[in-house]
Amino acid sequence: xxxxxxxxxxxxxxxxxxxxxxxxxxxxxEEIEVVHISSVYETxxxxxxxxxxFLNIAVHIKTSYSSSEMLKICQWVESELGRVREFRWGPRxxxxxxxxxxxxxxxxxxxxxxxxxxxxxAFVLVPLIEITSAxxxxxxxxxHDILQQMDCEEEGVTLWQASAELKMMxxxx
Ligand SMILES: Nc1ncnc2c1ncn2[C@@H]1O[C@H](COP(=O)(O)OP(=O)(O)OP(=O)(O)O)[C@@H](O)[C@H]1O
Ligand SMILES: Nc1nc2c(c(=O)[nH]1)N=C(CO)CN2
Numbered sequence: 001x002x003x004x005x006x007x008x009x010x011x012x013x014x015x016x017x018x019x020x021x022x023x024x025x026x027x028x029x030e031e032i033e034v035v036h037i038s039s040v041y042e043t044x045x046x047x048x049x050x051x052x053x054f055l056n057i058a059v060h061i062k063t064s065y066s067s068s069e070m071l072k073i074c075q076w077v078e079s080e081l082g083r084v085r086e087f088r089w090g091p092r093x094x095x096x097x098x099x100x101x102x103x104x105x106x107x108x109x110x111x112x113x114x115x116x117x118x119x120x121x122a123f124v125l126v127p128l129i130e131i132t133s134a135x136x137x138x139x140x141x142x143x144h145d146i147l148q149q150m151d152c153e154e155e156g157v158t159l160w161q162a163s164a165e166l167k168m169m170x171x172x173x
Contacts, residue, residue, distance in 0.1 A: 001033075001062040004070060005100040005131075007115070007124045011045065011054040012093045016161075018081060019057055022094050023169050025077045026061065032073075036060040037170045038127035044156025046121060047089030055160055058099070058127035067101045071111050074098060099128060103137045114139050119146050122155035 006026075010018040019040065027034050038058040045051045065073060074096035081094040099115045106113040118124045125147040132140050152158075 007097045011052045015055040033062045036131040039162040040160045042160035043123035
């Protein structure tokens with residue numbers, strides 16, 4: 001089984017329901033076990049800043065899918081929620097990014113892992129580190145070290161809901 005960390009973000013429509021639906025779709029796949037879901041964080045938009053705040057979570061899954069299959073699953077979830085690609089870093093009903101796939105470094109035309117911008121994004125690092133009690137491996141240790149230097153409030157990341165409802169959806173409660 002492969003250990004995979006995903007980042008999920010949304011800033012359109014019913015944001016919490018969007019997160020719930022995305023996790024439900026992942027859980028519905030026989031090849032995916034949802035091990036941990038972070039609390040929900042409200043985060044100021046990064047990149048293109050003239051848009052609504054996001055809700056962000058990180059999810060740890062175990063899966064037999066390869067990394068390229070996992071990318072397809074993420075894109076399938078996005079399309080099931082009706083995501084329309086408008087412009088880079090623009091508003092979105094849902095966005096699933098693969099942060100880490102085991103300890104692998106992957107670089108293909110369609111997939112780069114670790115996610116190339118994850119280490120500069122507090123909205124990724126805060127939920128990610130929350131669900132990794134011991135940062136095992138170089139990549140998580142780096143995420144942990146960078147986060148220690150960040151001022152989360154200044155970065156616009158605040159706890160929105162330590163969501164029991166979402167936590168109920170993970171296999172370890
Ligand atoms: N680790 C990754 N996770 C998800 N998509 C990736 C990854 N690496 C490369 N991609 C590619 O990035 C493409 C664009 O993704 P997307 O439109 O979600 O970008 P974005 O979310 O707007 O920006 P960002 O990549 O900065 O998060 C996808 O079609 C996918 O092939
Ligand atoms: N706060 C926040 N900002 C973003 C996000 C996101 O999920 N949260 N996703 C982006 C593209 O991946 C660009 N900017």
